Amino acid sequence: MSGIVTETQFHVLAVDDSIIDRKLIERLLKTSSYQVTAVDSGVKALEYLGLLDDEDTSTDSTPVSTTKNHHEVEVNLIITDYCMPGITGYDLLRKIKESTLLKDIPVVIMSSENVPSRINSCLEQGAEEFFLKPVRQSDVNKLRPHLMRKSGKRKEDHQPNKRKPMEECMSPDRTRARYNDDLEL
Amino acid sequence: MEGHQLQHQAACMRKALFDQGYLDDQFLQLEDLEDEANPNFVEEVVKLYYSDSARFIRNIELTLDKNPFDFEKLDDIMHQFKGSSSSIGAKKLKTECTQFQEYCKIGNFEGCMRTFQEVKQEHAVLKKKLESYFQVFLLVHVYNCVYVCVDVHFVTN
Numbered sequence: 001m002s003g004i005v006t007e008t009q010f011h012v013l014a015v016d017d018s019i020i021d022r023k024l025i026e027r028l029l030k031t032s033s034y035q036v037t038a039v040d041s042g043v044k045a046l047e048y049l050g051l052l053d054d055e056d057t058s059t060d061s062t063p064v065s066t067t068k069n070h071h072e073v074e075v076n077l078i079i080t081d082y083c084m085p086g087i088t089g090y091d092l093l094r095k096i097k098e099s100t101l102l103k104d105i106p107v108v109i110m111s112s113e114n115v116p117s118r119i120n121s122c123l124e125q126g127a128e129e130f131f132l133k134p135v136r137q138s139d140v141n142k143l144r145p146h147l148m149r150k151s152g153k154r155k156e157d158h159q160p161n162k163r164k165p166m167e168e169c170m171s172p173d174r175t176r177a178r179y180n181d182d183l184e185l
Numbered sequence: 186m187e188g189h190q191l192q193h194q195a196a197c198m199r200k201a202l203f204d205q206g207y208l209d210d211q212f213l214q215l216e217d218l219e220d221e222a223n224p225n226f227v228e229e230v231v232k233l234y235y236s237d238s239a240r241f242i243r244n245i246e247l248t249l250d251k252n253p254f255d256f257e258k259l260d261d262i263m264h265q266f267k268g269s270s271s272s273i274g275a276k277k278l279k280t281e282c283t284q285f286q287e288y289c290k291i292g293n294f295e296g297c298m299r300t301f302q303e304v305k306q307e308h309a310v311l312k313k314k315l316e317s318y319f320q321v322f323l324l325v326h327v328y329n330c331v332y333v334c335v336d337v338h339f340v341t342n
Contacts, residue, residue, distance in 0.1 A: 018272070020230065023229075137217065
C-alpha cells in the first residue's frame with residue numbers, strides 16, 4: 001500500500017430522519033462519486049463528528065474515549081435536513097459552526113418548506129446552500145465548488161482502517177419527543 | 186412481435202401515469218438515477234416508500250381517534266408523509282396531503298376526516314398502478330434478455 005498515491009474521495013455526511021430522503025440523497029451523492037455516510041438524526045451526526053462527548057474545548061485527545069476520536073473522522077461536507085425531531089438541522093449547523101475543529105466544514109441545509117426567514121437565518125448562520133426538497137442532481141452539482149475550495153486543507157494519506165463509515169441507520173430515532181409511546185416510530 | 190407490444194404497453198402505462206397527474210417531474214429524476222449498477226432504483230425507492238409510509242397512515246388514524254383532537258400532531262405527521270410522497274413524485278397524493286394540512290390549520294375536523302379518506306385512496310391506487318407498471322417493465326426486460334440470447338445463438342451457429 002505504501003508509495004501508492006490514491007485519489008481520496010470527498011466524504012459527505014448526510015443527515016435526514018426520512019428513510020426515503022436518505023436513500024435519495026445517498027444515490028445523488030454517489031452519482032457524483034462522493035463517499036457517503038448517512039445518519040437519521042442530528043444527535044447521531046454530532047456523535048459521528050465527535051461533538052457529543054466533550055464541549056470541544058480541549059485540543060488533546062484523552063487516551064480512553066467512549067466515543068470515536070473525531071480526529072480520525074474526515075468529513076468534507078455536511079448536508080442536513082432542516083426539520084427533524086430532537087436537534088433540528090439549524091441546531092446542528094450552529095453547533096458545527098461553534099466548534100473550533102469543525103467550523104470550516106461546509107454545511108448545506110435541505111427543507112421541504114420554502115420559508116424565506118428560515119433560509120436567511122440558515123445562510124446567516126453559515127450554511128453554504130439551502131436546497132428545497134426534493135433535492136435534485138442540479139442541486140448536488142452545486143456542492144463541488146464548496147468541496148474544492150476547502151480541499152487544500154487535510155488531504156494527507158489516511159490508513160484505510162481509520163475511516164470507518166457508520167452503518168446506515170434504518171430505524172427512526174427512538175427519542176422522538178413529538179409522539180406518544182403508542183404511535184409507531 | 187410480443188416484445189414490441191410489451192414495450193408499447195409499458196410506454197403507454199408510463200405516459201398515462203404522467204398525463205393523468207399521478208406522477209410529476211420528481212419521478213423522472215428518480216429514473217435518471219438508474220444506471221447499469223443501479224437498474225432497479227426507482228422500484229426500490231417506491232417499495233421502500235410503501236413499506237415506510239404505512240406507519241404515517243396508521244399514526245394519523247390513531248390520532249384521529251383520540252379525544253381531544255390534536256390538529257398540530259396531525260399536521261406534523263402529514264408533513265412527513267407529504268415529504269416522502271413528494272420525494273417519489275406522487276403528484277395527486279401530494280395535493281391531497283396539502284389539502285389535509287389546510288384543514289388542520291383551520292381546525293376543521295370534518296375536512297380532515299374527509300380528506301384523509303382521499304389520501305388513503307390515492308395512496309392505494311398509486312401503489313396498484315406502480316406495481317402493474319413495474320411488472321410490465323420487468324416482462325419487457327426479461328423478453329429483451331431472452332431475445333438477445335436467442336439472437337446470439339443464431340449468430341454464433
